[in-house]
Amino acid sequence: MMVNILFAELPGVKDILSLPKLERxxxxxFLKHISAGEIISVIEIRxxxxxxxxxxxxxxxxxxxxxxxxxxxxxxLVGNKFLVHESGCYNLNxxIRxxxxxxxxELRPGFSKDIYEILEKIEKxx
Numbered sequence: 001m002m003v004n005i006l007f008a009e010l011p012g013v014k015d016i017l018s019l020p021k022l023e024r025x026x027x028x029x030f031l032k033h034i035s036a037g038e039i040i041s042v043i044e045i046r047x048x049x050x051x052x053x054x055x056x057x058x059x060x061x062x063x064x065x066x067x068x069x070x071x072x073x074x075x076x077l078v079g080n081k082f083l084v085h086e087s088g089c090y091n092l093n094x095x096i097r098x099x100x101x102x103x104x105x106e107l108r109p110g111f112s113k114d115i116y117e118i119l120e121k122i123e124k125x126x
Contacts, residue, residue, distance in 0.1 A: 010095035011082050013118050019082075022057045022073045025049070027082060031100070031118070034109040035091040038074075045070050 016027045029045055030036070036044075046066045049057050058069045074090060077083040084091045092100075100107055103121035 007095055007098075009081075010093045011080065012095050013099045013115060013122070016082070016096075016115055020073075021054075022049075022069065023077055023082075025057065026070065026073055026077060028115070030083065030090065030092050031096075031113045031115070032109075032111065034097065034100075034107050035089060038085070038088050038090060041090055042067050042070050042074070 013031075016024060016031075019027060025048070026045055029041065029048070033041070046063060049066050049070070050061055050063075053061065058066050074083065074085075078085045078090075081093055082096070084093055091097075097107060099122055100113065100118060102125055103118045104113070
């Protein structure tokens, strides 16, 4: 019973919509990959930020500044329980993983997943 209460308290896919722009970008990365090592995830997110060149994401486009900003945002996502950080690896929380499975029947790592599509599929499968 207590596990279900804790599970229900975790943020879900819908909660991603209320995140700031950078944190939402990071969560979109993890919706696609499900799990990633801390070094490779920061590098890949840094490169996506440099490709987008959106000044709302980071204060400047220097690699060190981007990486520092991304690491801080990922720490906030862990603190807010969107991500789990363990043994040098970041993972989506259990609730979000279960919602993806409910939407697609499997996690489908490596495939892009639109937040609104996930929510629509979850609603259809109720």
